[in-house]
């Protein structure tokens with residue numbers, strides 16, 4: 006094992022999250038290393054999205070810390086966000102823009118102004134839909150526009166909230182292959198999904214289950 010793979014990319018240290026007087030999780034601790042693919046499981050409302058948002062630094066835990074390469078994320082916010090790709094529960098696609106305008110906008114914001122937009126839309130099976138307003142596309146096609154940026158990012162840490170929702174079987178397999186390739190290249194993927202992964206399994210996959218806890 007190399008030094009790099011021993012150093013956690015992310016560490017959750019005794020995270021506690023309380024929402025509306027309900028403990029979603031309490032003193033939750035785990036490390037995430039380069040090469041890890043982690044699926045957060047649990048029923049609706051168990052706190053999966055809340056955990057992802059805390060890991061991404063978008064909301065604060067009631068108690069506990071998140072560390073990026075050994076530093077508190079609050080102390081290295083810019084470095085952390087440069088190394089993080091977070092895709093939230095809702096695809097964040099603007100209905101009045103076309104598929105290509107949405108992707109172009111997302112990639113520009115992420116600093117990839119020269120990315121080949123049509124080739125990238127082809128990777129997510131949106132050839133022929135480039136100039137359609139996103140508002141006229143299906144839920145799965147919306148998510149595909151949002152997911153297309155995964156093909157260009159250099160961020161090592163991918164935090165993805167339900168990336169497979171509304172994606173068809175072949176699309177799920179392509180995404181799972183991309184996750185494995187990213188992990189093989191030293192990245193990590195932390196995702197929630199209510200479906201069983203087909204290709205990422207066995208030693209490739211770590212599962213973390215959240216369940217209801219009541220105060």
Ligand SMILES: Nc1ncnc2c1ncn2[C@@H]1O[C@H](COP(=O)(O)OP(=O)(O)OP(=O)(O)O)[C@@H](O)[C@H]1O
Nearest residue numbers: 024025029047048049050051052053054055056197
């Ligand atoms: N900002 C907030 N303020 C108050 N309550 C919140 C907030 N965010 C989430 N909650 C509550 O916390 C609980 C967990 O929500 P969360 O979205 O983390 O669950 P989840 O496991 O991702 O659910 P799902 O599988 O349905 O997406 C829910 O009961 C929700 O209403």
